[in-house]
Amino acid sequence: MKLKAALLAAVLTLAPVMTAPPVLAQTAMPDPLDDRSVKRLDKMEKVVRELRSIVFQGRDTGKPVVVQAAETDAQIAALSERLNDLEQTLTKLNGQNEGLTHDLDEARRAGDSQKARADALDQRLAALEKKIADQEAAALAAVPPPPPPPPPAASTDPAQAFKSARQLLLDGDYAAAESAFAGYVEAFPDSAKTPEARYWLGETQFVREAYGDAAGSYLAAVRGWPQTSWAPDAVLKLSRSLVALKKPADACKTLDELARRYPKAPSAITSKAATTRVQAKCAA
Template identity: 55%
Template sequence: MPLHRLRTYAAVAVIAFAALPARAQTPMDDPLDARDARRVDRMEKVVRELRDIVFKAQRTGAPVVVQPADTDARMGELSQRIGDLEQSLTRINGSLETTTHELELARRENEALKAQVKELGDRLAVAEKAATPPAPPEPPAEEAAVKRPPQEAFTAARQLMLAGDYDGAEQAFAAYVQDYPEGPRLAEARYWWGKTLSVRSAHAQAATAYIGAIRGWPQTAWAPDAVVELARSLVALKKPADACQALAELPKRYPKAPAAVSSRAAAARTQAKCAAA
């Protein structure tokens, strides 16, 4: 508020206030009522405040700022606090909505992950079951008491295979492997057992049988063919890298392999997409 205007207001108020005692000395029919008394008190208060403002301005020369009434200040402060609280509540509500959305996404991702884990577990169970060689069949009760000599048992199994009875030959060679773990023709029995398994596309069990047959790289007539059959089983199991590794050993271990075996090995290399040697 400009200083000259404050001075004018203060002068007017002083003149008005100075006139009050003279009027009070004028005889009146009735004394001032309570309402007039309150009005006079308020005017006195205003005059005192104006005088203080003017004197302060004269002493300091600084601009005078008239503060609002205490009640108005508190109401303004309260309104400001309420506004701040409303803004805080709005931010909290927004944060809660975001957190709820993120929790829902996490729950869905967790459920999807559980489903994937279950699916992988089922696949592993199937793969492990497929890779486990079948248990050799139990021998008939009448044969359990007396076993054939190893050579006789091997010859009987081979005759079943030559006759085209692959199911019977599979059981007979499996029984030989079980009954004669130290038999003189154990490795060859595993090789022929793998052949019977390959006939019915039991590639995982056949691969296990072939691996047992060529362990130690025996120098026999059937060993090169066993390597090729192992590679073909691995290709069927979608393991081309392992198949190529087995085929790479063929010329090293059996450089004099028959031409028919070498031809089938070349076809297996093409099937497995082996790199050129």
């Protein structure tokens, strides 16, 4: 009995040691699922839940289960319908465009026709205008020019007559001044102012390029080589008139007399005389 009791006590003493699990170090176990697997698992679970819902729906209602079309199929159907609408609209627009193109071609052809007609009318109008202008020119040529106005009545006073003719020249009325100086020379041939009147008469003729008349007036004015302020210019204008009349030899002789008779002529006169020598090709 004592032995049995002793063995029982020993077993009781060792029992906690034998029954207690060994203490092990806690080590984290690696997760066998990666992110991709987790996502796939979640998707499969979602599908299973949807299938269960469909099955339970059929069991609870006793009606056939109608599986709705996926959202993507509905979108494709909507897009297909919109595409059909766009195709029909495009076909309609193409038809309208063809009609507009036809109308535009017709309008362009009509415009070209109108332009051709307008060009033809312009040509006819230009021809008519030219014909009218030619007829007017012929009519004007057939009409004789009006007679020149009668010269103004010569004053009996030589001083007043000379003053009036000089004023006409200053006013730029060369035609009237020419007539007045010609009347003065004719009315007062022996007046002291007659040589100067001949000089101014030559000026009016020189201005209108009547070089033959001007040369005669200048020559009559400087006969006797007067020592006056206008005499050097009269000799110069005489030489220039002779150049215009294509008489260079006479012009050169006149220029020689100008230098000999009027050595103190103004610089403007001598400068123009040098230029005239070049034009007449006078010998140096």
